[in-house]
Amino acid sequence: MADNKYGYDVVDEVSTTGKYLSFKKGDKGKVIQIRLASAPRYVNQHWITDNSGKQTPVNCTGKDCAYCGDAVPAKEKIDKTAKWGWIVIDREDGEVKMFTGPTLIARSIKELSELVDKKSGKPVWGNPLTFDIQIERTEEPGKSYYKVAPMPEGMGTELTAEEIKAVAECGIDLATELQSSKESKHVGAYGASELETAPEEEITIPDDLGEEGGKRTEEEMPF
Helix, strand or coil, rough: CCCCCCCCCCCCCCCCCCEEEEEHHHHHHHHEEEEEEEEEEEEEEEECCCCCCCCEEEECCCHHHHCCCCCCCHHHCCCEEEEEEEEECCCCCCEEEEEEEEEEHHHHHHHHHEEECCCCCCCCCCCCCHHEEEEEEEEHHHHHHHEEECCCCCCCCCCCCHHHHHHCCCCCCCCHHHHCCEEEEEEECCHHHHHHHCCCCEEEEEEECCCCCCCCHHCCCCC
């Protein structure tokens, strides 16, 4: 069979099973344990309700965005929220996956990376690529919606040669997966500018689930 010059040589054999890792509606109490294996990226999104009443995330394109750009009147601008992505190793099955979550999780990782022993002045945890973290979806209001805890066991250890090879060969490209996403240049600290442009729990969107309507915060989004 001749090669397809447009890049569609294989369309039936591609599988994404197990490629993605995230929290979903109904995951209250669920705990996942991961090792971060990449710098993060994030994309700002607007949640749009279509004619059928279904909510769909639409990536924000910045100044020319049809929902919040410079040409949109202030009263018509639609709030945005942020979706963060990392390449991780899922400790549940040892597989390399793309983990996505809200700014709340990214900010918790940032705080861990910047935690300093007040007596010695040394970082307590340091680079978040050198220890596992557990994330629990508690669904408690506010900043406790997700609880991020560092795992002391194995702290300070690098990935094994096998894990490094698996990450290199996983084929996950965060920039491709998260279209219109931005790079965070600081693996641990993320950089204040990145977090300032990535809205957190204050953002609300119309709720199309349930009979009573209302609003949902970012922590109640399906990721």
